[in-house]
Amino acid sequence: MNELDQLRQWISDSSNIVFFGGAGVSTESGIPDFRSVDGLYNQTYAYPPETIISHSFYRKNPEEFYRFYKDRMLFPDAKPNAAHRALAKLEKLGKLRAVITQNIDGLHQMAGSKEVLELHGSVHRNYCTRCNKFYSLEDIMAMDGVPHCTCGGIVKPDVVLYEEGLDDQVMQKSVDYIRHADLLIIGGTSLVVYPAAGLVNYYKGNRLVVINKSITPMDSEADLVASGKIGEVFSQIMEI
Ligand code: NAD
Numbered sequence: 001m002n003e004l005d006q007l008r009q010w011i012s013d014s015s016n017i018v019f020f021g022g023a024g025v026s027t028e029s030g031i032p033d034f035r036s037v038d039g040l041y042n043q044t045y046a047y048p049p050e051t052i053i054s055h056s057f058y059r060k061n062p063e064e065f066y067r068f069y070k071d072r073m074l075f076p077d078a079k080p081n082a083a084h085r086a087l088a089k090l091e092k093l094g095k096l097r098a099v100i101t102q103n104i105d106g107l108h109q110m111a112g113s114k115e116v117l118e119l120h121g122s123v124h125r126n127y128c129t130r131c132n133k134f135y136s137l138e139d140i141m142a143m144d145g146v147p148h149c150t151c152g153g154i155v156k157p158d159v160v161l162y163e164e165g166l167d168d169q170v171m172q173k174s175v176d177y178i179r180h181a182d183l184l185i186i187g188g189t190s191l192v193v194y195p196a197a198g199l200v201n202y203y204k205g206n207r208l209v210v211i212n213k214s215i216t217p218m219d220s221e222a223d224l225v226a227s228g229k230i231g232e233v234f235s236q237i238m239e240i
Helices: 003-013 055-060 062-073 082-092 107-111 137-142 168-180 196-202 230-237
Strands: 017-021 096-101 116-118 121-128 155-159 183-187 208-212 224-227
Touching: 003 224, 003 230, 017 082, 017 168, 055 062, 082 096, 082 107, 082 230, 096 168, 116 168, 121 137, 137 155, 168 196, 208 230
Parallel strands: 017 096, 017 183, 096 116, 183 208, 208 224
Antiparallel strands: 121 155
């Protein structure tokens, strides 16, 4: 049996699938990832992207942070692709329990997924750092430069910046889902951003699948590796 037939069979047998993904899930929606050759890290800026989207940089240079963030990290017109839609469908069919994502773009929810654990937050939630008032992505986009609240405070995206910790409850829930999964599908992630990437080590089953365009550190441990674009892989194994 080839990889895709095997994956189709495992999905058909399973009722406890968990998906763990990253930026590669959204590249087919036109959102660049960080580490592909045409990704954000291979483009030139005055500072490396890791520096700009760090907590200390945001505190010291909010103007420069927001210039980069609005220009390179917000894609308000992006739409879910076949991978997002396939995962939403598997949840609806009662096969998939949760999508655990490092993405901040909200495309899984837009595709109809309900149980989405956002390890790194979301561009769709923004809060005043002084009075905690909520602002939508559209609100942020409509404000020039650094967005300010009506109270005068700076509005900060609910996105986990480098140097910031992850939400304990989201982490714990992710561990629980992965521990109890019978099929874990890892897709579109370089698995180099910690602590998120370490979560996949909680999987104890024997159906660990990696779907990625390039090699990952989990390939050698995976029970099945499907190389390619994740939207195309899902389109080949199921009706979306
Ligand atoms: P990454 O850029 O480090 O790695 C992306 C991986 O996906 C690479 O291995 C690449 O080869 C693969 N890939 C790219 N397109 C693919 C496709 N169509 N099909 C299959 N594989 C594909 O991304 P990461 O591992 O998620 O970690 C980096 C951080 O990037 C995360 O913390 C995340 O918050 C942030 N990020 C998010 C978005 C988003 O929300 N869409 C976009 C850029 C970066």
